[in-house]
Amino acid sequence: MRLTIDKRGASKKASSRYPFVVEVPDAATVGDLKRAIAAQVKALSPERQRLTVGADKAALADGDSLGKYDLADGATVLVKDLGPQIGWQTVFYIEYAGPIALHYLIYNFQSLVYGQTFEHSALQQRVYLLIMGHFIKRELETAFVHRFSHGTMPLFNVFKNSAHYHLLAGLNLAYWLYSPATAQGTALAAQLGSPLLLSVFTGIFLFAQLSNLSTHITLRNLRPPGSRERRIPRGYGFGLVSVPNYLFEIMAWAAVTAMTRSLAAVLFLAVSTVQMYLWAIKKHAQYRREFPDYPKARKALIPFVL
Structure with missing residues (x-):
């Protein structure tokens, strides 16, 4: 199959090599196409390429076959150099x-x-x-x-x-x-340094850290080595929310914030929580689109709430 490769986005005035033609097997994947492009444009390694077709701005996924995108002999694929x-x-x-x-x-x-x-x-x-x-x-x-x-x-x-x-x-x-x-010796240190409070907040922090590690191990085991396979995560924490690793991360930094009562810790916790909330909503929506059987009762970040 012969495909025309043209440049997307940047000006073509310094790109006399575009468009050009590459030839790949009919059963080739997007990754195969990227390697064929790299063979003709040495500076454009597969990692630097973002391939799209027509007006669709969604990138072609490396593991997909070209047939999934209805690419036939003579079709044009647009490439953007990601730098x-x-x-x-x-x-x-x-x-x-x-x-x-x-x-x-x-x-x-x-x-x-x-x-x-x-x-x-x-x-x-x-x-x-x-x-x-x-x-x-x-x-x-x-x-x-x-x-x-x-x-x-x-x-x-x-x-x-x-x-x-x-x-x-x-x-x-x-x-x-x-x-x-x-x-040591300041009134604030004496106020915040109660052994009981330090023990309580340390316990919460360690619980959150170990729980966070557990969810990371669960996510690792979903994907075989060398694979980009995606499956529905299940197990500890995942029965309640889509991203329990974020939930436990927030819990750990909330413990630090409560322990220190520092505005610096409040700032870091607030910024981190907002960012993880945005990531959680995006990941939750992605799971729902990708897996029709995704658990309907599962929330994105906060159990039973959000």
């Missing part, structure tokens, strides 16, 4: 490394950050351990648990994605949570 790419796993490593580094530096180098040295309170010590543990857990999950449905993303997006973690979860939280205002 330099970076692996999603690498993106996750970068995102979570920022808060780890910032919390470590701000907690341990007080004189450079605050211009003085002081003894950390029990509250600050506990929060430091919990937050560092959270992001180290994230790094380990990235290495050993997650299976990514998309191999790469545009390189530029790594800066946008990292800003949330580096600025809000890293610099914002660390600077205010470890400041002299709640150091």
Whole structure:
């Protein structure tokens, strides 16, 4: 089957190679077509390509056969160059490394950050351990648990994605949570450092973290290695909501916020919750479209409510 490849979006004035023709087997997949295009345009690796047909802006999925899109001999496929790419796993490593580094530096180098040295309170010590543990857990999950449905993303997006973690979860939280205002000996540290309250909020945080890990393992087991297969998730947490991993994430940061009563933590919790709400609604709608037998009673993010 011969297909015409033309350029979509950007101006063609510097693209004299377009349009051009590639030849693929009749039973070829979208992935096969991308590799055929890359063979003719060396700079356009399969990861950089976004293929569409006609006026439809929905991208052709790599694993689908070309026949699914009614592509016949002589049809035209439009390609858009997504630019330099970076692996999603690498993106996750970068995102979570920022808060780890910032919390470590701000907690341990007080004189450079605050211009003085002081003894950390029990509250600050506990929060430091919990937050560092959270992001180290994230790094380990990235290495050993997650299976990514998309191999790469545009390189530029790594800066946008990292800003949330580096600025809000890293610099914002660390600077205010470890400041002299709640150091050992202050009235605020005494008020917030009740051993009972620290134990209660630590228990909630750890419960949420272990539950979050459980849901990530469930999602991993849905997709065989090397596959992008999608199935309805079931099991712990999924009987109530479509994205219990987000629910447990919100619960963990709500515990940190209640423990510290910090406006910095409130800001991070609010921004994170809004973002996860938007992702949850999108994922819930996607599940419902994709699976006709998707459980009707299951909510998106908040059990029995939303």
